[in-house]
Amino acid sequence: MTYALSTIWFERQRFLPAVLAVSFSAVLIAVQAGLMIGLVSMMSVPVDRTRADVWVGYPGVRSVDLGRPIPARWTSRIEAQPEVERVEPCTIGFSLWTNVSTRDAPATPEVITVVGSRLEPDSLGACEFLHNDPTLMAKLTEPFTVAVDESDLGRLGIRGVGGQAEAFGRRVRVVGIVRGYQSLGGPYVFCSNETARAMLREPPGGVTYLLAKCRPGTDPEVVVKRLEKYSQLTAFTADDLSARSRKYWLFTTKAGIAVGFTALLGLLVGAVVTSQTLYAATAASQREFATLRAMGIPRWRLKMTVVEQSLWVGIFGVILALPLSILLASAAESLGTQVRLHPLVLLASAAITLVMALASGLAALRSFQGVDPAHNIR
Structure with missing residues (x-):
């Protein structure tokens, strides 16, 4: 010693x-x-826990939750890339949640982050929890049904499954509870694309993102660089958009x-x-x-x-x-x-x-x- x-x-x-x-x-x-x-x-959960390789959105997107509507017809531009296997829409945005299921609900609406996706077993935009719970995914295909994280029940003013609320005048019903999807901003509310568009009052034919799955063995970066010729859109790999979202909330906020x-x-x-x-x-x-x-x-x-x-x-x-x-x-x-x-x-x-x-x-x-x-x- x-x-x-x-x-x-x-x-x-x-x-x-x-x-x-x-x-x-x-x-x-x-x-x-x-x-x-x-x-x-x-804040990068909608990207990190999905299966898409490429995200296409409005030019200048700084975070995944800050997207703007783009025409769904741009799907053809992405499908034209030889590396792309398939494309599907995804709808993400902010809405106002007003609880109507209990009398003691707060009068002030709660800002929520609506995440709408295609609800199929091979969905690119559905979170992993929904993939692991096919029964809940099937329930969400019904119009105006949503799922929320269990940690946000108090913020949303509901007790669990069966709770009801209004989002921009649209009555929605909670049919499922997810776990591990807390949010730094507005609580995540998962639903179908159709329900999300209604909750966000999106214009017909518009989506927030177009998600692409690349063929095995191909590089998503190649698709992103090739899509740069379209000035009306911006393409990201899943990793790039995730990092971009985290940096925005880390430094800008x-x-x-x-x-x-x-x-x-x-x-x-x-x-x-x-x-x-x-x-x-x-x-x-x-x-x-x-x-x-x-x-x-x-x-x-x-x-x-x-x-x-x-x-x-x-x-x-x-x-x-x-x-x-x-x-x-x-x-x-x-x-x-x-x-x-x-x-x-x-x-x-x-x-x-x-x-x-x-x-x-x-x-x-x-x-x-x-x-x-x-x-x-x-």
Whole structure:
């Protein structure tokens, strides 16, 4: 065991606040980053959990939920591409939900995100939950029937299946509940294309997106680049539109900036506490360091000991932060909030925390100004 590590062990009460500060910073960075990724990923759900390879919409679409109507007749332009196997419409947009199933419903309408798709076993626009529940998919083929996520029942003012509401004057009925489709904006409401057009008051012959499935072994990027010659539309691969939607909600809506600022604040607090704790521990050990100097140990070796101590403090803090981050993420998800602790997020938070701990150790070296062999005979 090295001198630095043994010092931490025998003086653990002195170094424990530094370890806890580092752990707090690592937990805050990891959870905040996972929360940010989870929140913005909610807005790309209509893309991520469908089977389309290419999405075609109105020029300048910034997010999947911000599409505008395009003519359905443009289907022929997409079907003309040799890589395309089939094309189908999809209707996505905002509407107003007014609950009429209970007397205690809120008077203020709720903004919802309507997602209409073709409801067949091979549908490109239907979410995976509907593909896994053919009975619910069949129910949604009935006019003015919808499905909502169970986490949004309270926001929509309904108790479950059988609830009724009005959307722009159209009476709709809830016939099913889906799970895992929370939304950062308006709650997702899934239905058929026909019901969606009525709820959104779309003009006849218009759709929001045209979805294409490419033949096996072909590259969707080729189709997207070839469709660029049509200035009236914009084509995206599913991955591109998903990333575009997340970036819009991350940077344009300032949601990511707020979360990032909170994580930065935690990092600064952890850095200050760690630096001051290491400084106090080093200052308290001046007599021991002075003895080592009198024994001929060079000053640079003693400084390296302090830096090594800061590294071990960072390592212990990260080890403690890992299970705490997973526990907090699980608790947040049980409350209906998605926290995605991707391995890269955990690695990045650990690396940032270790760098912060090392920087704190370097800042604590200023206490060496008073280390002198004569210190022990004063």
